[in-house]
Amino acid sequence: MTDLFDPVVLGSIECRNRIAMAPCTRCMSPDFLPTANVVEYYRRRAADGVGLLISEGTVITPRGSGYLDVPGIFDPSQAKAWKRVTNAVHDEGGRMICQIWHVGNVAHRRTTGGLTPESPSGIAPEGHVSRIVNDDGQPVPFEAGEAMTEARIHEVIDLFRSAAGRAMEAGFDGVEIHGAHGYLIDQFTNLAFNHRTDEWGGIHRTRFAREVTHSVIGEIGSDRTVFRFSPLMSVANQPWLEAESTFELLLTDLWEAGLRILHASNLDYDQPILRSGPEIADPDLPLHRACRQHWSGQLIGVGSLDPSRAARAIEDHEVDVVAFGRSLIANPDFCHRLRSGLPLRDYDPQMLATLD
Numbered sequence: 097m098t099d100l101f102d103p104v105v106l107g108s109i110e111c112r113n114r115i116a117m118a119p120c121t122r123c124m125s126p127d128f129l130p131t132a133n134v135v136e137y138y139r140r141r142a143a144d145g146v147g148l149l150i151s152e153g154t155v156i157t158p159r160g161s162g163y164l165d166v167p168g169i170f171d172p173s174q175a176k177a178w179k180r181v182t183n184a185v186h187d188e189g190g191r192m193i194c195q196i197w198h199v200g201n202v203a204h205r206r207t208t209g210g211l212t213p214e215s216p217s218g219i220a221p222e223g224h225v226s227r228i229v230n231d232d233g234q235p236v237p238f239e240a241g242e243a244m245t246e247a248r249i250h251e252v253i254d255l256f257r258s259a260a261g262r263a264m265e266a267g268f269d270g271v272e273i274h275g276a277h278g279y280l281i282d283q284f285t286n287l288a289f290n291h292r293t294d295e296w297g298g299i300h301r302t303r304f305a306r307e308v309t310h311s312v313i314g315e316i317g318s319d320r321t322v323f324r325f326s327p328l329m330s331v332a333n334q335p336w337l338e339a340e341s342t343f344e345l346l347l348t349d350l351w352e353a354g355l356r357i358l359h360a361s362n363l364d365y366d367q368p369i370l371r372s373g374p375e376i377a378d379p380d381l382p383l384h385r386a387c388r389q390h391w392s393g394q395l396i397g398v399g400s401l402d403p404s405r406a407a408r409a410i411e412d413h414e415v416d417v418v419a420f421g422r423s424l425i426a427n428p429d430f431c432h433r434l435r436s437g438l439p440l441r442d443y444d445p446q447m448l449a450t451l452d
């Protein structure tokens with residue numbers, strides 16, 4: 097019987113157990129550089145015994161930043177700063193992958209360093225930029241920005257590729273492509289934000305995800321590449337339109353691009369997500385089960401998992417690795433607590449004020 101603490105080889109990444117830290121943005125890296133506190137924050141989780149750390153979203157270009165003080169991986173100075181983190185994690189026996197990120201136009205020129213936000217069709221997402229107010233103290237709405245030209249699409253695909261290469265220079269064990277939560281890649285995938293009539297929209301809406309994945313895999317290999325996606329969960333409060341056909345298109349395209357490790361993101365792991373349809377007939381199918389049926393590669397699961405539900409998910413082979421976000425922010429000694437049968441501290445958003 098497989099349990100949470102059994103080792104797993106994810107692609108070619110040898111993890112000492114099946115517990116992953118989900119990517120969690122902390123906004124503590126001014127000038128795109130992770131600080132000494134960030135090093136210690138990840139070191140603590142690795143020293144506690146977490147098998148795989150997935151870094152917070154790390155931008156591939158300033159134009160892809162929608163929050164203040166997020167780290168980058170587009171410049172050699174950032175690779176050098178991340179190297180201190182990856183060395184610390186490796187010293188403690190952990191493995192770490194870098195989540196590479198472009199927010200699309202879930203942004204404003206105040207978060208992109210003055211650059212115009214970009215997206216597939218220039219449709220402004222609902223909502224406001226985090227932690228930024230205008231002169232009257234009012235929250236600042238996301239900016240529609242520019243629809244990307246064909247040439248710019250190819251440039252951004254190449255930025256993902258070079259960020260992946262830089263992540264390897266920084267000592268990461270691989271990368272996770274952030275294709276989830278309403279950011280750039282997901283904006284292409286979701287018909288609500290992709291109104292293009294060219295070869296990047298309509299039935300081609302998952303092409304951007306496929307080409308990003310293909311170019312990242314060309315740079316670092318399929319055994320080190322993870323793709324995260326989320327049909328339902330989005331910062332712009334906009335689940336996928338035509339979810340079932342999109343699901344099939346995306347999984348088929350990612351497989352053809354060479355992807356073998358999928359990270360299915362939902363806020364609630366057990367929530368029924370894909371409604372009945374010609375291919376996926378069970379209306380109560382949660383996302384991870386839909387993935388197991390339609391994906392022959394490895395799977396990471398996440399979403400309000402408590403340790404006992406997570407243990408069952410591993411035992412029943414629903415997923416290969418389980419990720420925890422808020423519990424690992426709240427409990428730097430998460431694995432110790434699990435092993436000793438101690439209760440977990442509850443997560444409180446106030447905890448985001450410091451990097452414990």
Ligand SMILES: Cc1cc2nc3c(=O)[nH]c(=O)nc-3n(C[C@H](O)[C@H](O)[C@H](O)COP(=O)(O)O)c2cc1C
Nearest residue numbers: 118119120121152153363398399400401420421422
């Ligand atoms: C503070 C915070 C920051 C997050 N930042 C990211 C991020 O950078 N990238 C990402 O893909 N998901 C991000 N997420 C989502 C988490 O990775 C995770 O999927 C979500 O919290 C659900 O898992 P949980 O119930 O174990 O917390 C974030 C979540 C929180 C609470």
